Amino acid sequence: MRAVLCKEHGPPESLVVDEAPSAAVGENEVRIGIHACGVNFPDTLIIQGKYQIQPDLPFSPGSEVAGEVLEVGSGVQHLNVGDPVMSLTGWGGFAEEVVIGADRVLPMPASMDYVTAAGFPMVYGTSYHALKQRASLAAGETLLVLGASGGVGLAAVELGKAMGARVIAAASSADKLEVAREHGADELVNYAEGSLKDQVKALTDGKGADVIYDPVGGEACEQALRCINWNGRLLIIGFASGTIPKIPANLPLLKGSSVVGVFWGDFVRRQPQDNARNFQELFALHGEGRLKPHVWKTYPLERAGEALNALLSRQATGKIVLTTGRS
Structure with a gap:
């Protein structure tokens, strides 16, 4: 799969787009075919080695994605292949696929498209x-x-x-x-x-x-x-x-x-039931038209560095979203 990779800590210009191996799906995990990924301020920190969590090099930044389920582990009951979903990944989202724990995946509301859903959770x-x-x-x-x-x-x-x-x-x-x-x-x-x-x-x-x-x-x-x-x-x-x-x-x-x-x-980790209720209420507000997420611009994966620099230079209003071209 194609992925935006951080092979050494540095500015957005140091990121490269390369082929990366697809991870195997565990018993309680799913594979998501990513359509879109939100761009967030922590992404600018994690690639510089300045974030509180540091994955091993090389890694792909990107902490929130929207896409479709491609594969489910044997222990997953609430998701099926083909389901449109959204997920908080921590990192790994600037890619065509991600494997993630099923407990971190939410069904995508019918009121959202993939770009909106990718910029919504965080x-x-x-x-x-x-x-x-x-x-x-x-x-x-x-x-x-x-x-x-x-x-x-x-x-x-x-x-x-x-x-x-x-x-x-x-x-x-x-x-x-x-x-x-x-x-x-x-x-x-x-x-x-x-x-x-x-x-x-x-x-x-x-x-x-x-x-x-x-x-x-x-x-x-x-x-x-x-x-x-x-x-x-x-x-x-x-x-x-x-x-x-x-x-x-x-x-x-x-x-x-x-x-x-x-x-x-940490609230998500420590109080998952409260977080789940929050999202039920947020999805209801979106469905009622009371929340109207503003996506300033979308960029393809190949321009991830440009997207991050637009965030750092404070050009953007609302959200920036990367798209993979998956149809």
Whole structure:
């Protein structure tokens, strides 16, 4: 099979497309013929040796796929050859096939095509877990989303609206903010047009946001914490800025606020039943037309490096998806 391979740690340009052996299918595993694979920020880290999990070289990046079941192990009961499915793979998704544990595979909803399904699990799974389990976001509260035009940010905007919150979207340009507005944001804040804190305070009558969703980190994190409401919750999603912030401990003290970590990957492992319920609810919202995943661009496997660089340079809004050409 063809696969995008990381043979040595380095930038996206160091990836190569080559033939790779197909793994055998174990008793409780399935082989998926991949139609599409989502491109995510962790993919840019894992190929550089900077991610918390490091597979042996050579490996293929790519942590979420959509395709059809080609083969099932003897112990698999809930999946059959030919089923359209989606899966979280960790790595191995930038390829024509992947073998994965059947417990990590979900039937693909009828409301989705392969490209949509490939870009859905990580951003919506992360954002829904963050807002539901970690923040307990309530209807009528104000949600501030940093990096609101990116994959997880845009998902958080849509989910915040679906959960009844007033959503303030923050991003670095008018074009990116327009995408957030099209996906339900009530108010817009441009980082380039003055203080984040002052703009959010002005939009909330000086109170600040009840929940802040931060996948950006860096300086924006501290600014956001300075415009949080009493009993507010700051969600630490990630550090797309490349800088892990050092939060002054007096700020949550003065606001009676909480700084809450969000590690969706471990939530999936530790609380699989809660994660399954989350996805049942997410699929229902998509089927009702209340979630409209935004795929910025698709690339063929051969242009995986270009796709990753588009993500790193922050050109993209919403998701980038690789396609294999499988029909």
